[in-house]
Amino acid sequence: MSYCINPLCNHRQNPNSDDVEECLSCGTSLLINDRIRLIKPLRALTDNPYNYIEVFEVDDAGTQWNPVRKQRVMKVLKWNSPKLVELIERESLCLQIIRHSGIPRSTIDDFFTFVIHNNSLTLYCLVMDKIEGQNLEQWLEFNSPISQSLALEWLQQLVDILDTVHRSNFFHRDIKPSNIILQPSGQLALVDFGAARQVTDTYLAKVSGSGGTSTGRGGRYEITAISTPLYSPLEQVNGKAVPQSDFYALGRTFVHLITATQLIDLPTDKKTGNLIWRNKASQIDKPFADLIDELMALLPGQRPQTTEIVLQRLEKLPQRIKNYRLANSKIFRFSKYTLMGLVFVGGIFLSIPLAANYLVVQGEISEAANDSQSAQEYFDSAIKINPQVKNYISKFYFDKASRSTQKLRSAKKYYELSIKYNNQDVDIYNNLAFVCQLLNEFECVTINYEKALKLKPDSWSGHYGLGTFYDDQGKKDLAEQQYQLAIKINSQAIPVINNLSRLKNLKGDYNAAIALALQGLQKTKEPKLQAALYKNLGWALFEQNKLGQAKEYLEKAGELDPQRADTYCLLAQVQEALGDNDNSWLNWEACLILESKVPEVFRWRGDVLQRIRLKPNSRQVRTNP
Known part of the structure; x- marks a missing residue:
């Protein structure tokens, strides 16, 4: 037909x-x-x-x-x-x-x-x-609740898909079992992007409710609210969805899959508002259940902030599940309480160093099983027996924080615990300040950078870190001051020279940006740093309308580091100004697709996407420099 x-x-x-x-x-x-x-x-x-x-x-x-x-x-x-x-x-x-x-x-x-x-x-x-297969709502009608291993595999696949979506500056806004297809190959697909939203500076300003005010509240923007009952978080129902809204829907989707129970039939904790579901999913171990609950946290800031963080959590989850099962086995519980009894009775059968070391090991195992309270009890008990283990425990928390920098809340906790055992380590304060910066906890940032600089006033990395903080806040003069102090202490600090060159471009001081970029290029052979400096050099020349030179330096930057989105954004604009629209379009595509957290990239992307939206059937997107 x-x-x-x-x-x-x-x-x-x-x-x-x-x-x-x-x-x-x-x-x-x-x-x-x-x-x-x-x-x-x-x-x-x-x-x-x-x-x-x-x-x-x-x-x-x-x-x-x-x-x-x-x-x-x-x-x-x-x-x-x-x-x-x-x-x-x-x-x-x-x-x-x-x-x-x-x-x-x-x-x-x-x-x-x-x-x-x-x-x-x-x-x-x-x-x-067309994607062949059966959606998971239909699939679940004829199958049992999924196992933990299958849930891990499917979650990995879906977060990998979401990673591509989010890196492209979109988010889905309608994740649910009926929009997930199980293909004949066993791979999942995500469909129906009719509710998808693009992440731009303008959109983020709208959902923040700033409306142009300094308070960040009482905005005057209208945003279309698209939601699916039971799968959409409150902020999305209110028309203020963010990329983390996808995580909420993903978590709820997996609760439905691992319980085979309709979400409407699951009770809610009256105090916390959290879904009560674990009693219907006995196949799911606590570390995995904790991740699902974290995905479904009521507030976006309580959920993982990026797909990269979720993927890292998933990578480590099998070992954490293994450690959790070990820590909760009958043999482990018996040995734990037996040993603690021997130690506190007087250590009759164990020497003091051996007992302390044993307690430290048990603390590490408990921490691996996400039992932080027991871990600290073990560590504190070990210090009472042998104070010499204090530095080891500080380093343990420092290393653990360093390995989980992307798991920001945990990293902050571990750095704070590391300071508890050693409050004279400058690196701990610098790293804690950086993590607080990623968490947008600004008071924590300044306090810890100040403590680091008080311990070591001539630390160029401390001034550099504080400069990046001010830079992110748009406080360009304060950022420049800190960058200058860092360079005064260490004239070979190429990352500082690069940041200061970029800052000069943003402030319109193009000659200073060029001088700094050339200075940095004379001092480094590291390709990625050279690429960043060539990019700044090309940017400044573009703004001075020296298009041929700008194109040459931006192409060098692209050859040295093909993953820099800002290089392609700038090169696309230069080629447009030169009338080379075919190559310009190719570079705009790279600008749109590659990952970037640089504010000016979001501005450039917003400009070109707006032009594409106005002329959806045209590949030529001319603009004025």
Whole structure:
């Protein structure tokens, strides 16, 4: 059969024949955009006004970007209200930019409008690759709750997909079992990006509610709230979704999968608001359950902040589960209490150093099993027996914090514990300040950098760290002051020279930026630092309209470090100014896809994405420098 695209047609089903070119009922062309035939609806075709999207399996003859004829999926927006058009445009842009085998692929020619001539109705059409398989809501109807090993495997796959999504500066906003497909290969796919949102400085300003005020509250922006009951966190229901909102939905999805219980049937703790589910998932060990609960934390700041953090947690989870099982085994509990009894009775059978060392080892095991309270009890008991183990314990916490820097809350706790056992180590204060900076705990940042500089006033790294803090806060003068102090102490500190050169560019002092970049290039042979300095040099020359030189230095930066998004953003702008639009577009794609936390990159991305949105069918995105 072949279906008519006209939603107002009285009889949309037509014979599946190439000879039938127009709908037998309403006369609308059955060949859409000279390439697509609608084979069957994937959702029921109804007159319900709330059913504003129709979805079809289609036969696509292909385009220059997707030349192979194949069965694909097409979404059709029936009602062209501005908000709905904006959503399907955003979904198209999202699927064009994101590249992952677990996400449907779409190209620039797969988004178009189709006008029904007999009633002038304009339909917005989005074509994407079809992902074969069964969604997890359907799969769970005929299968038992998933095991811990399968849950770990599936969570790893989904976070890997989300990692690509988030690194592309989008987030999904509608993760749930019915939007996850189990493919015949056993791999999962994430579909339906109709609610996806782009992360830009403007969007973050909107969700912060700043509205241009200094208080950060009482904003005047309107943001479309899209939510799925039971899977969407409160901030998303209120129209203030953030990337961490995806983690909440992911955690709730896995509660449904590992309990095989509808979320509405699970009780909620009246004091905390947390879902009570562990009693229905006996196959899940505490370390894994803790991670799922952390994903579902009520506030975004209490959840893991990035996909990278979740992936690191998942990598270490099997060993933590193993340690947890060991620490909770009957043999371990028996030996623990037996030994503690012997030690406190008088250490009859054990020498004092051996007893202390044993307690230190048990403290390390308890910490590995996420039993921090028992670990500190062991360590404190060991110090009472043998004070000499104090430095060892301080180093243990310092090393543990260093290994879990991306797990920021834990890192902070471990650095604070390390200071408890050794309060004269400058590196501990510097590292704690840096972790607090990542956590946006600004008082903690300044206090610990000040303590580090008080212990060692000539520490260039302390001034450098404090400078980066002021830099992140937009306090450019204070940042410059700290960078200058760091360079005065250590003229070979290339990262400081690089940051100061970048700061000069941001302040419009391009000659100073060039001088610093050249100074740094004379002092380092390290490729990544050279790339950063060449980037600053090219940036300054671009702003001075010296386009040929700017292009040369930015291309050098790209060769030395192909993963720097800011280099490609700048090179794209230089090539646009030179009229080289084809190469400019290639560099804009790299600018959009590569990971970056640099504020100016988000600004440049926002500018080009806005232009793409205004001209979705054009690959040329001209701009003024």
